[in-house]
Amino acid sequence: MGLSSYRYTLLLCTVLIVVTASSGEPNPPLWPESVSVFSPSDDMDNITAVIANAYTINGGHTPANHGQFSDRRFAFLFKPGNYDVDCPVGYYTQIMGLGSKPSDVTFTSPRGVYSREQDFSVGGALSTFWRSAENFRSNATTKWNVGVGMMWAVSQAAPVRRLEVANDLLLFEYEPPIPAAGEASGGFFANVKVGGKVSPGSQQQWFSRDSTVAQWGGGVWNMVFTGVAGSPSNHCGNLGGKTPSTNVEKTPRISEKPYITIESSSGKFFLQVPPLKIESRGANFSTAGVKSIDFSQVYVTRTTDTAAVMNKKLSQGLHLLLTPGIYKIDEPLRVNHANQIVLGLGLATLVASNGNGIISVGNVPGVRIGGIILQAGPMKGGSASPYLLQWGRAVGKQYPGDPKNPGSLHDVFCRVGGPDGTSANPVAAKVMVHIRSGNVIGDNMWMWRADHAANGSVTYSSNACDNGLIVDGNNVTMLGLAVEHTEKDLLVWNGENGSTYFYQSELPYGVTQSEYSDYAGYRVATNVKRHLGYGIGVYCFFRDHNVTVQSGIVCPSALEESFIHPLTVFLNGYGGIQHIVNDKGNASNTKYPLVHYKC
Numbered sequence: 001m002g003l004s005s006y007r008y009t010l011l012l013c014t015v016l017i018v019v020t021a022s023s024g025e026p027n028p029p030l031w032p033e034s035v036s037v038f039s040p041s042d043d044m045d046n047i048t049a050v051i052a053n054a055y056t057i058n059g060g061h062t063p064a065n066h067g068q069f070s071d072r073r074f075a076f077l078f079k080p081g082n083y084d085v086d087c088p089v090g091y092y093t094q095i096m097g098l099g100s101k102p103s104d105v106t107f108t109s110p111r112g113v114y115s116r117e118q119d120f121s122v123g124g125a126l127s128t129f130w131r132s133a134e135n136f137r138s139n140a141t142t143k144w145n146v147g148v149g150m151m152w153a154v155s156q157a158a159p160v161r162r163l164e165v166a167n168d169l170l171l172f173e174y175e176p177p178i179p180a181a182g183e184a185s186g187g188f189f190a191n192v193k194v195g196g197k198v199s200p201g202s203q204q205q206w207f208s209r210d211s212t213v214a215q216w217g218g219g220v221w222n223m224v225f226t227g228v229a230g231s232p233s234n235h236c237g238n239l240g241g242k243t244p245s246t247n248v249e250k251t252p253r254i255s256e257k258p259y260i261t262i263e264s265s266s267g268k269f270f271l272q273v274p275p276l277k278i279e280s281r282g283a284n285f286s287t288a289g290v291k292s293i294d295f296s297q298v299y300v301t302r303t304t305d306t307a308a309v310m311n312k313k314l315s316q317g318l319h320l321l322l323t324p325g326i327y328k329i330d331e332p333l334r335v336n337h338a339n340q341i342v343l344g345l346g347l348a349t350l351v352a353s354n355g356n357g358i359i360s361v362g363n364v365p366g367v368r369i370g371g372i373i374l375q376a377g378p379m380k381g382g383s384a385s386p387y388l389l390q391w392g393r394a395v396g397k398q399y400p401g402d403p404k405n406p407g408s409l410h411d412v413f414c415r416v417g418g419p420d421g422t423s424a425n426p427v428a429a430k431v432m433v434h435i436r437s438g439n440v441i442g443d444n445m446w447m448w449r450a451d452h453a454a455n456g457s458v459t460y461s462s463n464a465c466d467n468g469l470i471v472d473g474n475n476v477t478m479l480g481l482a483v484e485h486t487e488k489d490l491l492v493w494n495g496e497n498g499s500t501y502f503y504q505s506e507l508p509y510g511v512t513q514s515e516y517s518d519y520a521g522y523r524v525a526t527n528v529k530r531h532l533g534y535g536i537g538v539y540c541f542f543r544d545h546n547v548t549v550q551s552g553i554v555c556p557s558a559l560e561e562s563f564i565h566p567l568t569v570f571l572n573g574y575g576g577i578q579h580i581v582n583d584k585g586n587a588s589n590t591k592y593p594l595v596h597y598k599c
Helices: 005-021 044-058 306-317 557-562
Strands: 033-040 074-078 081-083 093-097 103-106 131-138 147-152 160-165 166-172 188-201 206-217 220-228 244-250 251-257 259-262 271-275 274-280 291-294 296-301 319-322 326-329 331-333 339-350 358-361 366-375 389-390 407-416 429-437 442-449 467-471 476-484 491-493 496-505 522-524 531-542 546-552 566-572 577-579 594-596
Touching: 033 442, 044 074, 074 339, 081 166, 093 339, 093 496, 147 188, 160 546, 188 442, 206 251, 206 476, 206 496, 220 496, 220 531, 244 531, 251 442, 251 476, 259 291, 271 339, 274 557, 306 319, 306 331, 331 339, 358 366, 389 407, 407 429, 442 467, 467 476, 491 496, 522 531, 531 546, 531 557, 566 577
Parallel strands: 033 074, 074 093, 081 103, 093 131, 103 131, 131 160, 147 166, 160 188, 166 188, 188 206, 206 220, 220 244, 296 319, 319 339, 326 339, 331 358, 339 366, 358 389, 366 407, 389 429, 407 442, 429 467, 442 476, 467 491, 476 496, 491 522, 496 531, 522 546, 531 566, 546 577
Antiparallel strands: 251 274, 259 271, 271 291, 566 594
């Protein structure tokens, strides 16, 4: 090669490098107003005011559950350092530290980050949903009526992750003069280290994973643990005043949820992707094996983005970070690249607007989706959305997935109705989540056909949905799953070698005997040979009609003993559930509301 040719080639390579670099996404990104990034050098009073303003919009107790169906979303990101700031967390609000380990961001204030129950009555935290706290240390020292430390009185869809709590972690609230603690129907934490006592109190159920706690104190119906050091020993039922605990020593396999860090010197952001863990136990904040992705490879959405804009970015192989907001989606977001990540901030909400599905994952391994709400929209031409999320293609040979690189869903919450849905203007989805591929892990999921709405009530036709979850793929694992109120089987599991660790469910309120007598809360197909279920709970509140369901769980008879500590609960109303598993187990009804199997 001549010198001139060499120079030309070098110049061409340089141009290509420059073009490639300039074609990346901006880092730091252009954050919308719904995202606030705080520094320890900022005025603490100003930080307090910003967060208090968000809580005024999306929190508080006057009226009860204020902000439950708000259209505002907030994410508060904290750079490494110490913060003397109290942070009340309301609906659709996320608090996240940007350090490589939780202690990099420490709240030194008396209350720190906290969520109080949103209804100062017996209802307590029953509707304290849709919020999260991640990746920081709480040194909270407030003496609440139930203990000293961090208050997180919540129900479903309100996770805490990657957290250090110096003192107690309080999962319920007692606020006099109410004569008893407010009710709570949660919840979930993972990768949490608690220096004091975890107090579930009035929590009806709770799922804890891969954590380390100094002490665990109590619980009502169904406490389930996988890989938790310091958890109580196994105990079936609550006789003798003991905690009804299902304790699995190690989590079989899991990848922790991706998180965000900032490089202090440059101000650049990075998406951190933890590796797959096998047989894990205890909190672990190590960065070993974590893959770091520069935000130049991450498209940060604008709230005006359409599905077409996002699909173009996804087709280029970029990861997608959904900033806080509500997005009207008129075609599915197509995730077709291996190891692609779709991550939401501030409970970003995607609403089907054209009778369409919302997210479709192709036949590729390692996809991770987390931190989002998927919401059904109005019917199109009389037809409901076929799904809100579909994992795997609907045609051709089933994709087996990759056991060494499974797909993961972290904090993915679905709803049909709630903010909308009336008999005159219904919303609908045939199924909320349909997993067609193998080797997929669900890590804290709630699928909710609304039992109440912004206008006060729902009807049988206002927010129709057949099923919450259908699993066709093999080797699918659910860790922390809740499905509620769908109009047919809440869950249908057709795949082989599946497993669920903790399940909370409620059958629909407003059905009649003829509409619902043939359905169940948890159904395993007749041809399945292997399936495991730990702490599977099916509850009923037939509010309007006398309905009796034959069994909470239906499965092949050979799998009956594969369900560990299953239970049924009669909450209120009429009728009940005759058996727990197939024709086994006593009835739960107004006379015997809580029934555990073989206790």
